[in-house]
Amino acid sequence: MHLPEALRRMMGRTNHAMRAARTNLDQPTALIISDDPEFSRTITGRWQTERNMPALTLMSGDLCQDLDPDTFDLAVVGALKPAGLDSALRALEPTGKPVLVACEANASPQQIREKHPTALVLRQDEGWLDALMLVASETLRRCQAVARARQAERASKTLEREATLGRYMLEMRHTINNALTSVLGNSELLLIEPGSLSATGRSQLETIRNMAVRMHEILQRFSSIEKELSIVEKQVEKDAKIRSQAAVAN
Known part of the structure; x- marks a missing residue:
């Protein structure tokens, strides 16, 4: 479906505002989609009585297009016309976010589920x-748990890559040291021979020697870091053993 340009620009501004509103990464965001202000007020008022209230974003059905999945964690849909409900649910499906539908008492939840099997429908x-608050709260908690797990997995992969690089650098330290020893030794031999080099050549060779000395100092620092890490690891293991023994004793 092709949206009018004005509506598309409005949706872009809406998504931008929703992203800007998510300043607290620990607080989930619920998107309430409805054409009935009373429905939105009812949901909002009820949520305000909960201990863990999410950030709330209100949206009418006609703006429910091209939604950015990064702007919300859960969508609550209700009080929309049948055509508007179908359109809103189709727009929400690509986001992959959980959707709760509060349908009218005289509506058929089964028909909604058949057309949109991923939506949770409550009459x-x-x-x-x-019931809506209970399901929504549990869904948001699950979303937060999944988000934390993914964040921990990304952090673990980053640390693993850095650890691999660190191990490689430590393993290559001796090889690099041998190469630097050769560079330093030969540069010193050339520098002690009088008249063997021009002033420019001598200056350049001194630069090479000085840079080699600096690289050698950096590698020595790696050795120091390795020793420090070894001490820390032993201390951590010792502390863990003490805590384990204390737990058994208690």
């Missing part, structure tokens, strides 16, 4: 609001 019967 607005007695107690529906409490």
Whole structure:
């Protein structure tokens, strides 16, 4: 479906505003999509009584197009016309985010599920609001747990790459040291021979020697870091053993 340019620009501004609103990474965001202000007020008011209230973003059905999945964690949809509901759910499906649909009491949840099997549908019967809050809260907690797990996995991969690079540098330290020893030795031999080099050549050779000395100092620092890490690892193992023994004793 091709959107009018004005509506497309409006959606771009809406997505930008939603991204800007997500300043607290620890607080999830729920997107409420409805054409009925009373429905949105009811959901918002009920959520305000919860201990862990998410950030809320309100949107009408006609703006529910080209949604950015990074701007929300959960969508709550209700009080839309049948055509608007179908359009909103189709727009939400590519985001991969969980969707809760609060359908009217006289509507057929089964028909909605058949057309949109990934949506969770609740009929607005007695107690529906409490049920919606329970399902939404559990869904957001699960989303946060998944997000933390993915973040930890990314951090672990980054640390693993850095550790691999560090191990490689430590393993190559002796080879580089041998090469530097050769560079330093030959440069010193050339420098002690009087008249063997022009002033320019001598200056350039001194630069080579000085840079080799600096590289040697850096490699020596690597050796020091390796020793420090070894001491820290032994201390961590010792502390863990002490805590384990204390736990067994208790």
